[in-house]
Amino acid sequence: MGAYMPDAGARLEIVMNGEPSRTSATKWRARARGVAFIAAGGLVMSAASAQAQNASEESPALVQAAPPATLDSVDAAYDPLQGFNRGSFGLSMGLDRVVLRPITHGYMAVTPSPLRRRVSAVVYNLGEPSTTVNDILQGKPKRAGRSSARFLINSTIGVLGIWDVATGMGLKAHDADFGQTFGRYGVRPGPYLYVPVLGPSNFRDSVGRVLDFVTDPVGIVGGGSTTTFGASRLAAQTIDTRARADNAFRALDDATDPYVTARSAYGQYRAAFIREATREVQALPDFDDNIAADPVAPADPAAASPETTPAPSTTQ
């Protein structure tokens, strides 16, 4: 149940919602609250997508193996804004350490994981209508039917989404967002972008997040962060997503260059998510392709396979 993009949408919702027609005091309050939420919530994104390996969820069609294919895939990162991005990353991780991580770890300490799973389920359920919107835009009526049926069933029989009874009826969850919709129609990611506090993204997905926000049916009906419902939803999303991404944060702690690790993981995760919509198969390069020339002598020759010797180097 990876409601990553709905989360982002909700966060952007604040940014936008601060603006429209209010008295200036209300506006200010809304904006201040928005900033606070963004500060907390955005970090979640970084983690969520950073490693994107959340245990408690299932991603349909996660992996397809590649056919013997052309060299492609495993896109080299396109990161012309690296200077800015690194600063933004450092700031965001610092804020996580002092704000969101303590809150989240407190939440995790006082709630057993079965309870947290129910919270995740409610949050996820509220993201289903947004998934449906994108399913439709992607020209996938079956998936749209599935996500809307899931929403109806889980909101009623599943008691406001607490129980995912739809999965038991054969209606498996899937995610969709505007970034994916763009990707499905061939839009490339563009430059990598670490949005301050909001987390890893790229030009395509950033536009997608804004659209996710403005088209989110639950956001439109339930109001933005200025309503009690909207604010509660956002707070729950933020903490829930950060909690589910805790493993990803640990993984970043282990990296020698956490910035690059987050960028790489985000890029691969999003590419896989978009392949889900295009039904493309990942075209992995040969394992040793970018090394070539001088492979180490295998310590265990029995296991080494002769036919996977590297192809001539393409990198030199």
Add this chain to the structure above:
Amino acid sequence: MTNARPTRRFAQLALVALAGLGVLAQAAPALAQGQREPQAEQFVQTRAQRVISVLADKSQSVAQKQATFHQSIDQLADVPRITNFVLGKYARTITPDQRQRFAPAFRAYAESVYQNRISDYRGETLKVTGSTIRKPGDVIVNTTISGGQLGQPVQVAWRVLGNGGSWKVVDVQFRGVWLAITQQQDFVSTIDNAGGNVDVLTKQLQRDAQRPASR
């Protein structure tokens, strides 16, 4: 509903944008052939399950688990090949001396880090769901890991190289992210930032491996 109007306007913009993009839609390339590789599947089923079982075993102490993980990892993974892979372009320029220092440092680091990663997920049962042959000797085995503390099953893919009855894992994928590929980008960037000096990375790995577990 103060924001209804901007919302609608954005929605309309989105539709217009999408209509334009539709023109660019590409045909989806043909899917991979449905060939499977039963021996590679069997290998992953047995060896990867063993590693997961060790880490999920509540009756073993952390030290015991570490020792068992240390031993079983060579049966599962092609460590020398991965060691070379994660160096990326620097695998071509590293000196034998540097390699001698790097290899054990990477091994210790990887053991501690990957043991943490696998333990984080706390699954118990691995089930092979299929495989695809990229080319002879290069197979992706798809699995589902479930049970234990996992709320929902996790899909994990294993890239195995080998032939006949002899296979080794070289990379693992969760949710679209290949670990060795990510590791390579991480390391190469670190070496780049050190002006191409692999020893800087080696030292960092030695420090990290000695760091007490974060939990």
